């Protein structure tokens with residue numbers, strides 16, 4: 001059976017925090033609030049944009065402003081690939097996995113339109129059979145249904161799949177779906193979020209870790 005590698009996007013394939021940071025600080029400025037540091041924004045990422053905004057407003061002692069969401073999304077979609085880049089080594093790893101016969105998909109809590117903007121701009125879309133965004137389905141990670149729906153859209157099978165991510169939501173979604181998890185150490189989550197999952201210290205370690213995680217039948 002063809003194995004499927006499902007990748008998280010922010011903090012796993014791409015370093016997107018510079019553009020998220022800039023867009024969030026434009027929103028904060030428009031609301032008369034001081035800017036956040038890059039590191040503060042890293043701590044807000046992982047549960048999708050509505051939660052990002054709730055955390056940002058909450059950090060300033062304010063209720064989230066639901067009216068801010070559409071404007072933030074438009075601004076972010078227009079600027080999402082200004083400074084966002086693949087982590088070093090990621091394009092080569094995706095080429096190697098494709099050549100080794102892996103089916104690949106993206107399961108991200110980022111809104112799907114912004115995810116497509118980033119993947120297109122960085123010439124990564126061509127690797128993926130499906131992209132499941134944070135607003136593609138009624139639920140998002142850590143709900144395993146987000147991962148299962150993405151796998152289904154990609155034509156993959158959960159019994160022969162690996163979920164690769166940098167956040168405890170990725171590991172939880174994988175385990176809930178019965179999919180093997182792999183944690184990446186170069187992203188935004190603390191190492192403790194691996195929670196016992198195999199850890200890739202750098203992208204070049206992914207092909208061997210994925211082959212081992214997907215089980216002996218998939219090793220070629």
Ligand SMILES: O=C(O)COP(=O)(O)O
Pocket residue numbers: 008009010011044045046047048049052107108109110111134167
């Ligand atoms: O948008 C977020 O909060 C996180 O996105 P991710 O699921 O690609 O890490």
Ligand SMILES: [Mg+2]
Pocket residue numbers: 008009010011012046165166167187
């Ligand atoms: Mg992530």
